[in-house]
Amino acid sequence: MSEEKPVNAGVSDVKNIIAILSGKGGVGKSTTVAVIAFELAQRGYGVGVLDTDLCGPSLAKMIGLKGNILSCDQGWVPLSQSVGGGQIHAVSLSYLVEDQDEAVIWRGPKKTAMIRQFVEDVCWGSLDYLIIDTPPGTSDEHMAVMECIPNCSVVLVTSPQAVAAADVLRQVTFCKKTGANVLGIIETLSGFVCPHCSDCGLLFSKGGGKRLAEHCKLEFLGDVPIDPKLCQYLDTGTLSENRASCVSYKSYCGIVEKILGNISLGSESIEGG
Numbered sequence: 001m002s003e004e005k006p007v008n009a010g011v012s013d014v015k016n017i018i019a020i021l022s023g024k025g026g027v028g029k030s031t032t033v034a035v036i037a038f039e040l041a042q043r044g045y046g047v048g049v050l051d052t053d054l055c056g057p058s059l060a061k062m063i064g065l066k067g068n069i070l071s072c073d074q075g076w077v078p079l080s081q082s083v084g085g086g087q088i089h090a091v092s093l094s095y096l097v098e099d100q101d102e103a104v105i106w107r108g109p110k111k112t113a114m115i116r117q118f119v120e121d122v123c124w125g126s127l128d129y130l131i132i133d134t135p136p137g138t139s140d141e142h143m144a145v146m147e148c149i150p151n152c153s154v155v156l157v158t159s160p161q162a163v164a165a166a167d168v169l170r171q172v173t174f175c176k177k178t179g180a181n182v183l184g185i186i187e188t189l190s191g192f193v194c195p196h197c198s199d200c201g202l203l204f205s206k207g208g209g210k211r212l213a214e215h216c217k218l219e220f221l222g223d224v225p226i227d228p229k230l231c232q233y234l235d236t237g238t239l240s241e242n243r244a245s246c247v248s249y250k251s252y253c254g255i256v257e258k259i260l261g262n263i264s265l266g267s268e269s270i271e272g273g
Helices: 029-042 059-063 108-120 140-148 162-178 208-216 228-235 239-245 247-265
Strands: 014-021 046-051 070-072 075-077 079-083 086-091 127-133 153-158 181-187 220-223
Touching: 014 029, 014 162, 029 046, 029 059, 029 079, 029 086, 029 127, 029 153, 029 228, 029 239, 029 247, 046 059, 059 086, 059 228, 108 140, 140 162, 153 162, 153 208, 162 181, 162 208, 181 208, 181 247, 208 220, 220 247, 228 239, 228 247, 239 247
Parallel strands: 014 127, 014 153, 046 086, 046 127, 153 181, 181 220
Antiparallel strands: 070 075, 079 086
16 A cells, blocks of 8 residues: 555545546546446435546546536536435536537646646535546646545556557556556446347457556456447436446446455555566
C-alpha cells in the first residue's frame, strides 16, 4: 500500500475514487465508466462521474443527462439523476460548451487548469464513489488527475490484441511511477454477442487482458464482449431502463463485485521502482 497523501478539499467527502485508464484508445473506457456508475447507483450508492476526456467528452450522451452546469456560492453544481436506489452526479466539458460539434483545441496547461477546476470547484458533496473517465495515453490529463487526487485507485482497460495490451503495459508503468493503487485489469471487446440469439462468439483474439494481468501480477477483473444492445442503449442514453437485456451488462456486474471486494480489502499497489 502506497503512503497516504493529502486529499484535495474538493473531493474530501468522497469515500472512494477510481480512475479508468488505458494506454489505448477505443477500448471502451467511457463505456466502462458509464456501466460501472449505473450499476453502483442501482445498488444504492451515491456516484459521481467526472469526464476528463476534454477533447472527446462522450459520457454525457452515454448516461443520458442533458443540460448545463449551474453555479452556487460553493462552486459548480453537477447534473444529477436518480438511478435505482442511488444517484449519479456528472461533470463533463460537454455541459459547458455551447456547440457540441465544435473541436476543443487546448494545450496542456489549459487542460490541467480545467481538470483542477473540475476537482476543486465542483460541489461533489458526500459520495460513495467518484468514477473518472480519461483519454488514452499517459499525458497532461492523466498527470492532472494524479496530482489533484493522489490517492485515487485505478482500473485498467484493454482489448485482447497484443498491440493494445502493449500500450496498456505502458499505462502500468505510469501507475508505477505515480504510485497509483491498481484494482485490476478488464478485457473488453472479448467476443461478440449475437443480437438475435445472444450467443457469444469470438470476433478478435481472447485472453490478452488476462495474460497482461498475470504478467504484471495484478488481478484480472473479467472480460466483456461486444454487445450491440449495450451500444444502442448507451448511444440513446437509455441503459438504466434496458440493462437487464444486455449480456455484457451482466459481465460488468461481476466486475463491479470484484472492484467492491478489492476496495474493501485494500487495493493492490504497484511499488515505485
